[in-house]
Amino acid sequence: MRYALISDIHANLPGLDAVLEEVQRQDDADAIYHLGDLVGYAPWPNEVVQRLRDYRIQGISGNYDSTVATDYKHCGCRYEDPRQEQLSHVSYAWTRANVFADTKAFLGQLPFRLDLRPLGAHVAGPTVILVHATPINNVTYWTEDRSDDFCAKMAKAAGAHAGDVIAFGHTHKPWTRVVGGVHFVNTGSVGRPKDGDWRAGYVRLDVDETGGARVEFRRVEYDVERAAKAIVASTLPDDFANYLRTGGDVAAIRDPSLRSG
Numbered sequence: 267m268r269y270a271l272i273s274d275i276h277a278n279l280p281g282l283d284a285v286l287e288e289v290q291r292q293d294d295a296d297a298i299y300h301l302g303d304l305v306g307y308a309p310w311p312n313e314v315v316q317r318l319r320d321y322r323i324q325g326i327s328g329n330y331d332s333t334v335a336t337d338y339k340h341c342g343c344r345y346e347d348p349r350q351e352q353l354s355h356v357s358y359a360w361t362r363a364n365v366f367a368d369t370k371a372f373l374g375q376l377p378f379r380l381d382l383r384p385l386g387a388h389v390a391g392p393t394v395i396l397v398h399a400t401p402i403n404n405v406t407y408w409t410e411d412r413s414d415d416f417c418a419k420m421a422k423a424a425g426a427h428a429g430d431v432i433a434f435g436h437t438h439k440p441w442t443r444v445v446g447g448v449h450f451v452n453t454g455s456v457g458r459p460k461d462g463d464w465r466a467g468y469v470r471l472d473v474d475e476t477g478g479a480r481v482e483f484r485r486v487e488y489d490v491e492r493a494a495k496a497i498v499a500s501t502l503p504d505d506f507a508n509y510l511r512t513g514g515d516v517a518a519i520r521d522p523s524l525r526s527g
Contacts, residue, residue, distance in 0.1 A: 267384035268294060269394065271453045271469040273301035273435030274328070277361070278457025278510070279310035281466040282317060284488030285456050295470065299380065301435045302328025302398035304373065305365065306341065307357050307458055307509075308493060309500040312369045314457075319372070326396055327376035328436065329404040334362055335374030342405040353503045360502055378404070384473045392429045392473055399436035408434060408452065410441040417445040431471065431479050438514065440467055442481045449479040460514030464490055 270289045275282050289295050300323055305311035318325070327335075329342040341358045365373075379401065385391035400406045401424035408420070426432055428447025439461045440454030454467035461467075465485035472480040494507035 267382075267473050268296050269382070269471045269473075270295040270298045271301060271396075271433050271451070271471055272298065272323075272456050273398070273453045273468075274303040274438050274455035274458060275300070275314050276303055276330070276455070276457040277305045277308035277311040277314050278466075278493055279308075279313045279317065280489045280493045281457040281486075282314055284486045285466050285468050286317070286321065288484070288486050289468075298323050299382070299396055300325030301396055301433065301453055302326050302376065302404070303330045303435065304328065305334055305369075306330045306361050307502070307506050309364075309496050309502060311361055311364060312366050315369045315372050324380065325376065326380050326398055327373070327378060327404065328398040330358075330361075331373040331376055332404065333358075334365060335370055337362065344405075344407055349505075353505055356503055357506070360500075385475055391475060392431065392479070393426070394431045394433060394471070394473060395424050395426060397424070397432065397434050399434060401432065404436070407437050409437050410439065410443075410452070414443075414445045417443065417448070417450050420450075421446060421448045429476075429478075431473065433469070433471065440469070440483045442483075449481070451479075451481050454483065458510065458514065462513045462515045464511060464513040 272285055304314050333341045343354055380396040382394040398404045400408050400420055424432055426448045431449040433451045435453050438455035438459055440452050442451045453469040456466045456468055459467055466488050467485050470482040490510050493510055497507040498504050
């Protein structure tokens with residue numbers, strides 16, 4: 267079974283469309299799933315949700331989705347510096363003010379977790395566990411520098427066994443590792459990468475009957491200037507446009523001479 271896993275779209279419609287177009291063009295995915303954080307930071311929250319509904323793409327709730335849906339006091343995010351944190355509150359307020367009622371209802375109905383059984387639920391075989399941040403909560407940042415012990419703890423909390431896959435996002439930085447036979451995959455971000463690469467990111471995951479898993483990280487060029495200009499034309503902070511252009515390189519956002527391209 268081959269899956270395309272997309273996460274952290276964050277209202278970036280051009281980025282999402284580019285990824286969906288590539289998946290369709292490649293015609294090599296049996297199913298597409300999203301791993302949450304559909305809204306925030308860019309001006310297309312309603313359009314992104316509608317696109318996923320049009321494509322009938324199932325998925326789970328990210329912290330941004332559940333907090334917007336419940337009108338929580340903040341989005342449960344972590345930031346690189348005080349300036350980014352200040353801007354995050356502007357984004358959260360803007361998103362809450364601009365989501366349609368049906369968008370908000372859709373976000374509120376997303377589940378915390380999805381378990382996929384590639385071989386079917388009637389036989390023993392690997393499980394692909396989809397969560398946004400960790401199997402415990404949607405706010406802990408599961409970064410690549412976390413220890414093997416931490417990964418093993420998360421596998422135990424998820425009920426994962428050797429041959430299973432736990433896929434997640436939230437940090438916007440892709441990575442993968444195998445600990446105790448469990449495959450851990452951070453899918454990166456479609457709409458707001460933080461690894462210095464502005465291209466939209468997603469994962470192609472192949473799972474076979476032996477419990478083998480093959481992870482391929484893919485990056486897709488998209489019309490980042492369209493996204494940036496739409497942010498500038500909105501009442502969202504202009505900083506978010508430069509964030510997209512630089513792939514989350516905060517130093518380059520502050521100093522244009524450091525930007526590549």
